[in-house]
Amino acid sequence: METRELTYFTAVAEELNFGRAARRLGIAQPPLSRAIQQLERRLGVRLFERSSRGVSLTPAGEVLAREAAKILGAVTAATARTRRAGLAEPRLVLALKPGGDGGLLPDVLAAYRTHPDAVAVELALCGVAERARLVRDGTADVAFLHSPYEDLTGFDTEPLRVEAGVAVMTSRHPLAGREHVRLADLDADPTPRWPRAHPEVTDPATLMQLAALGRVVVVAPESVREQVRRDLVCVPVLDGTPTTVLLAWPEGTRSRALAAFVRTAAEVAARVSVGAGTFRDRSHRE
Amino acid sequence: METRELTYFTAVAEELNFGRAARRLGIAQPPLSRAIQQLERRLGVRLFERSSRGVSLTPAGEVLAREAAKILGAVTAATARTRRAGLAEPRLVLALKPGGDGGLLPDVLAAYRTHPDAVAVELALCGVAERARLVRDGTADVAFLHSPYEDLTGFDTEPLRVEAGVAVMTSRHPLAGREHVRLADLDADPTPRWPRAHPEVTDPATLMQLAALGRVVVVAPESVREQVRRDLVCVPVLDGTPTTVLLAWPEGTRSRALAAFVRTAAEVAARVSVGAGTFRDRSHRE
DNA sequence: GCGTCTCCATACCGTCAGGGTATGGCCCGC
DNA sequence: GCGGGCCATACCCTGACGGTATGGAGACGC
Structure with missing residues (x-):
């Protein structure tokens, strides 16, 4: 399966109309029809139910739609990550919403700067919803997220502090x-x-x-x-759901710079939590 | 990025030799060289360091190698899952090693059969190492795994019982x-x-x-x-590491049949654990 | 019930991407 | 200095992919 085929499939699955999908893809409708037919032939599975009035997904199509989204996401992420890894100056891109660092960022950055594996840290200030997306699509390396408000699937995480x-x-x-x-x-x-x-x-x-x-x-x-x-x-x-401020990065990332950053952040958070303390912190981190 | 390009890249990254990689791919060496060059041009990043004596990965190449493995794995999984979803009779494929069900399987299957969303369950008996792989590559829907002996990244899991x-x-x-x-x-x-x-x-x-x-x-x-x-x-x-027998399936799966199976298994496990009990079970499940 | 509209499939054609062969250039070992 | 290993370049060819034109099937209006 080529990613081109998956892109085409996804367009049709979203539009549920070959003509519109083709226009969106910038190609004519017949090649699109053919590409989908070929994909169906190769998989040996019918992906769409065609009636002369529109198109609908078969169960197999539903499955492939989810898988295709995962794959295409992984591909754009791979592109972005590879490009960034090729830059002359290695950098760590950190996504956060304004105020989303739980007040830890200045100390973390200061401590990280002294670390032997440290690289330049670029801050990607963005909206609430973008943070996770930036990391998922490879634009950022790591983000400050808030649990339990965010979907952490696909991420490895390091909890930094629990806030009431x-x-x-x-x-x-x-x-x-x-x-x-x-x-x-x-x-x-x-x-x-x-x-x-x-x-x-x-x-x-x-x-x-x-x-x-x-x-x-x-x-x-x-x-x-x-x-x-x-x-x-x-x-x-007193009885609100506590929020965990955490660092999240793509599962299985292997980067010294990132590892050093996460570790530093965890140490700073532990120190701050013990030192300054907040009225619920200590009990939670024992 | 097309999956073909990623396949080629992966072959070169593994062989670190264009000629051997080309032979493995069943193509001639020059087209492979060109394909890699084109990939590098499109990404704007050098992926290999070529010296006249062999080839090595650049840092960007290392990144892409990991990403490519993820993507190609996801593609083969997508193919398998879509194919299986297209079969006339929906089935649930359960991977386990012999004896890897913690003794729960007969009761789970019996209970599941009565569930309204139940479908036929096919058992894929396999070796220790294959279980997780079968689920990852889409051949199986769900597996009995043992924690902490297995890498659970990318899986959602339901712990069934803790065994001393x-x-x-x-x-x-x-x-x-x-x-x-x-x-x-x-x-x-x-x-x-x-x-x-x-x-x-x-x-x-x-x-x-x-x-x-x-x-x-x-x-x-x-x-x-x-x-x-x-x-x-x-x-x-008395002091061995306790083993958790769990069900694992791909993160984010959306299937009524699977959900029913997991739920049934959890209920059966809870019942068995309370009824028969084992000398450590109760304390662990409170 | 017939024309019309919509929408997907088929037919047919052109172009270029991708694959093949031949060969060059570089470096290393003997 | 010569041969061999290895990657890049040059050049050619095939077929896959995209475009246009058209067919065919169901829905809808009158």
Whole structure:
């Protein structure tokens, strides 16, 4: 099976229409029909059910659609990784969303710089959804991710710190003066809480603006405290799901530079967690 | 990147000699040279360092070699899985080594047969090393594996039961009468213990023959008790590494039949473990 | 019920990518 | 210095892949 065939197959599987798929691929429809037929012949399996009104996937087609997505993803990743490995200056590309480092990054970078295997670290600041994608498609080597909010299949990971939740709210909120709250307290209040309400809002600035306006209470990992606007207050949430900040990189990666970075980060995280501590950290890392 | 190019690249990367690689691929040497050059041009990266005496991989080449192996593996798996999905009768292929089911298989199969989503189950009896490979390359859907002895990357897994170790030895062995032993007891005896000694022997019949001859004491999961020769005795090992018998299948598989099988197996395992119990099981599954 | 529209398959043709053979250039060992 | 091993280049040829034109089958409107 050639990747060209898989690309063609995927296009048809997504469009469920040979004509549109062909246009998308920039070829004419007959060669596409033929390519798919040839693929079916070679596999000895019917991939599409053709009726004169449109096309649908057979069970075998469904299977191949998933496999093809995996393979094509692996191919683009391989291209990107090989290209980057060929650059004169080896670099480590680290993907993270703004504030997604749990406050660890400055120390980690400083410690890493002294490591014998260290290479230059390039930061790829990106949105929440992009982080994992950048690593999967080979644009980045490693990313700060948050568990349990992200799908970690295909990644090796190193947990760095466990963060409890804080509720971020305007200082005029009735719970703003509390030492700590429980989720039930937040739910008893009429102000809705993110991300349960408005999960579609992912931009931090927008979110904080809504919080400042008293339209929402944001439940977030406690490391946001450091960056939160002056007009907002943070109240620890005792029973929120703890968030694990972790480093994730492609399974089976073999790179001294990356190994050194991960190890350094883990050491820094352990030191910070013991030193500064946070009100749940210690119990979790024992 | 076409898979053909990756196949060619892999051949050269393994042979480190264009002529031999070409012969292995069944083509002449010049087209192979050109194909690699074209790949290098397209990637914009040098993959091989050519000296007139042989060839070596550049760092970028090393990266691509790993990626190519992943991709080509995924392609052969995709082919096999798609073909099997196209068969008239859907089937579930289960890979296991003889005795590798921890004694659970008969009950699991019986329970699964009554499940509404059940399909025919085909057993692929194979050697120790083949089990994982069969699942990885798409020949089997799911396998019984043993943790921590196997590399589970790329698999989703369901642990079924935790087994302590037993020492299998001839009845004339000085420790044969003991209620239980520790590893230190075994080490104090002159008879070497497998798998520390002779790890290259993997055939159970050979192994048991050696045990019967008093040449070796075999430390194995306790479920071997059921199948062990009459002339051998099994003594529980208190401090051996416990073995987890688990089901493993490719990450992200989406199949009702498989899901039903895994679920059934987990239920059967839980039931058996509570009912029959084994001298370590209960504590481990709480 | 017939024309028409949509959509996939078939027929046929041209081009270029990929494979083959012959040969050159380089380096090493004898 | 000569032969041999090994990769690159030159040149040719075949066939795979893409394009255009057209056929055929079902759905829909009137």
